[in-house]
Amino acid sequence: MRVNHVLLAATGLVATLPALFGADIAGKVVAKGTPKAELTIDMTADPKCGALHDKPVTTRHYVVDKDGGLANVLVFIKSGLNEKNFPPPTTAPLLDQVGCEYAPYVMGVRTQQKIKIKNSDPTLHNIHAIPNAMRDKGTPNKEFNLAQPIKDMVTEKSFDAPEVVVKFKCDVHPWMFAYVGVFDHPFYAVTEKDGSFKIAGVPKGNYTLEAYHVKTHGANPGVAQEITVDGDAKADFTIELK
Amino acid sequence: MANPVSASALRPDPWLCRFAVFTAAATLVLICFGGLVTSHGAGLAVPDWPNTYGYSLFFFPISKWVGGIFYEHTHRLAGAAVGLLTLILAGWLWRKESRAWLRWLGVLAFVGVVLQGVLGGLRVVLLKDQIGLVHGALAQLFFVLVCLIALATSRWWLDAAPAENEGTQGQATLRRWVLAATLLVLGQLVLGAAMRHRHAGLAVPDFPLAYGRLWPRTDTRFLARYNQQREEIHAMKPITASDVLLQMTHRLGACVVAAAVAGAWWIARRRLGPGHVLRKSLLAWLGLVAVQVGLGAATVWTAKSADLATAHVAVGSLILALGGLQTAAAFRLFAPPRSRDLTSAGDLATPTQPNGAIGQPVHP
Numbered sequence: 062m063r064v065n066h067v068l069l070a071a072t073g074l075v076a077t078l079p080a081l082f083g084a085d086i087a088g089k090v091v092a093k094g095t096p097k098a099e100l101t102i103d104m105t106a107d108p109k110c111g112a113l114h115d116k117p118v119t120t121r122h123y124v125v126d127k128d129g130g131l132a133n134v135l136v137f138i139k140s141g142l143n144e145k146n147f148p149p150p151t152t153a154p155l156l157d158q159v160g161c162e163y164a165p166y167v168m169g170v171r172t173q174q175k176i177k178i179k180n181s182d183p184t185l186h187n188i189h190a191i192p193n194a195m196r197d198k199g200t201p202n203k204e205f206n207l208a209q210p211i212k213d214m215v216t217e218k219s220f221d222a223p224e225v226v227v228k229f230k231c232d233v234h235p236w237m238f239a240y241v242g243v244f245d246h247p248f249y250a251v252t253e254k255d256g257s258f259k260i261a262g263v264p265k266g267n268y269t270l271e272a273y274h275v276k277t278h279g280a281n282p283g284v285a286q287e288i289t290v291d292g293d294a295k296a297d298f299t300i301e302l303k
Numbered sequence: 304m305a306n307p308v309s310a311s312a313l314r315p316d317p318w319l320c321r322f323a324v325f326t327a328a329a330t331l332v333l334i335c336f337g338g339l340v341t342s343h344g345a346g347l348a349v350p351d352w353p354n355t356y357g358y359s360l361f362f363f364p365i366s367k368w369v370g371g372i373f374y375e376h377t378h379r380l381a382g383a384a385v386g387l388l389t390l391i392l393a394g395w396l397w398r399k400e401s402r403a404w405l406r407w408l409g410v411l412a413f414v415g416v417v418l419q420g421v422l423g424g425l426r427v428v429l430l431k432d433q434i435g436l437v438h439g440a441l442a443q444l445f446f447v448l449v450c451l452i453a454l455a456t457s458r459w460w461l462d463a464a465p466a467e468n469e470g471t472q473g474q475a476t477l478r479r480w481v482l483a484a485t486l487l488v489l490g491q492l493v494l495g496a497a498m499r500h501r502h503a504g505l506a507v508p509d510f511p512l513a514y515g516r517l518w519p520r521t522d523t524r525f526l527a528r529y530n531q532q533r534e535e536i537h538a539m540k541p542i543t544a545s546d547v548l549l550q551m552t553h554r555l556g557a558c559v560v561a562a563a564v565a566g567a568w569w570i571a572r573r574r575l576g577p578g579h580v581l582r583k584s585l586l587a588w589l590g591l592v593a594v595q596v597g598l599g600a601a602t603v604w605t606a607k608s609a610d611l612a613t614a615h616v617a618v619g620s621l622i623l624a625l626g627g628l629q630t631a632a633a634f635r636l637f638a639p640p641r642s643r644d645l646t647s648a649g650d651l652a653t654p655t656q657p658n659g660a661i662g663q664p665v666h667p
Contacts, residue, residue: 100536107369120536185367187350195541204430206350210357210367232348233370235537279530279541281523303528 083262085293086248090256090272092131094302096123102236109184110161110234120236121166122276123302130256131300133167134274135225135242137249138260139285141268147246149174153217156229156239158186158209163229163239167275169249170241175217178229180209186231188216190241194228195280202227202243225273225283240275263290272298315458319395323453326388330446331620333385336378337442338616341499342609344537345371346435352424355379382420389416392452405455412452415445432500439496443489446620447627454628459580463635473574474637480570481585481633484563485626491556492619498549499612504539506546510603513551521547557596564592567629581636584629591622 099119104110124132153175192202231237250258273283348371355363396409426434513519521544568585575582598615
């Protein structure tokens with residue numbers, strides 16, 4: 062009898078965990094259609110960049126795996142969150158410049174969360190962040206352009222307002238660019254190489270979930286779908302390539 | 304008050320004229336460097352100003368002139384050189400030139416080059432594309448100004464005599480036509496600068512058609528598809544309907560400019576003799592416009608090759624400068640009787656330096 066009580070209590074506790082800690086939204090983003098071939102990048106403008114690669118480097122507009130999974134898609138809750146107060150985490154994600162490329166190519170951060178921007182290359186870079194790059198208007202996030210002439214130099218910056226997306230570029234090496242989604246809540250993810258994603262700790266409720274791919278959607282909204290979270294939920298997206 | 308003497312009695316200083324021509328040529332080179340900066344998207348490759356990555360402008364190590372830094376840094380160095388040349392020119396004019404209006408043109412040129420330097424620096428520090436646009440447009444006007452100074456210090460200008468049939472309607476028409484065509488060229492240059500400083504790449508990828516049509520579609524769905532399919536290595540801004548319309552306006556503007564320049568040449572052909580300098584220069588002007596149209600087409604066909612786009616900027620500058628020179632020459636040669644007296648008055652001004660300095664009257 063005591064074991065049954067313990068089992069019952071444990072089951073009840075597990076059942077309430079999503080209500081206490083939120084549920085997961087997991088899924089996959091696939092590309093429909095054939096993307097244009099990536100372009101090979103000529104790095105001869107800075108010999109130090111070319112020397113860091115032993116095979117050709119290409120653009121990363123469409124990273125599609127053999128099953129059609131599309132990487133570098135920002136998936137996030139667009140609307141439906143009743144709670145507005147999500148304090149930013151104290152950890153600082155890293156945006157690195159490695160081999161004269163940004164790593165990662167697409168990332169998500171919180172408003173007012175510090176981003177560590179690092180130069181891991183033996184050459185100069187400038188970090189040029191351009192808010193409103195896709196839409197020419199909108200957020201009050203401030204553009205900045207800073208020098209990083211020294212290897213292993215780290216600069217910390219943050220953005221005050223949510224935005225999809227802020228563009229980072231290097232004007233010294235014009236093929237270098239990255240995109241950072243800024244959110245005022247923690248419910249976002251970037252798809253992996255196979256197109257999969259997981260957003261953890263989502264409170265129970267009805268939401269609009271959006272999948273945004275920079276090259277496909279540009280200045281326009283991504284693909285949206287309604288989702289009800291009452292326990293772990295699944296959401297798949299198909300992004301049509303024109 | 305000293306008696307005025309004829310303009311032809313003023314003595315030109317060939318070295319001053321040569322120096323002015325050299326400064327104008329250096330300015331054209333500077334414009335080319337600036338064109339390369341924009342064509343390569345390198346305007347912000349050096350985030351600080353007036354220093355360069357913390358170094359003084361003149362001591363930045365050559366080993367670090369890589370990528371976009373090469374274009375931006377050489378542009379700054381060339382700007383400093385043109386600034387120095389302009390300072391010398393302005394000082395030379397101020398000390399040796401008797402014509403007050405020309406002395407003040409020298410001062411204006413110096414103020415202009417300083418303003419250009421400051422605008423270029425502010426564009427970097429304040430991160431404003433609009434300042435870059437003003438910087439680009441003002442560069443063209445500065446180039447015209449230096450060319451006019453070179454013309455005014457030349458023997459040709461001092462020896463130029465008004466045409467015999469002064470103030471006839473045909474000459475008035477020619478004057479106005481050349482001026483109007485020059486102003487149209489300026490407008491076309493500003494349009495081109497506005498396009499380039501959008502940093503959005505090629506808004507219309509084909510020529511002479513636009514997306515395979517006479518007039519392109521600009522609806523959201525069509526542009527979204529174009530942006531998605533556009534092959535790009537540099538992360539340019541998405542093309543908008545405004546970008547497409549700006550490009551089409553620039554294309555139409557080219558037709559208007561070509562017609563205006565052809566019209567000016569046609570009037571000159573009817574009014575002036577075959578050996579007349581203005582008739583020959585207007586033909587050269589028309590030739591330059593034809594070259595410019597070709598360069599514009601080639602820029603589109605090569606998906607905005609940086610070198611061709613920069614050549615297009617340089618030839619545009621030459622067209623504007625030639626327009627300015629021809630306008631000045633047309634007013635010099637064909638000024639109406641009342642204003643000709645005023646035009647000459649600047650050359651007939653009372654000498655300010657009594658001991659035969661440049662621009663002084665030479666007593667027969």
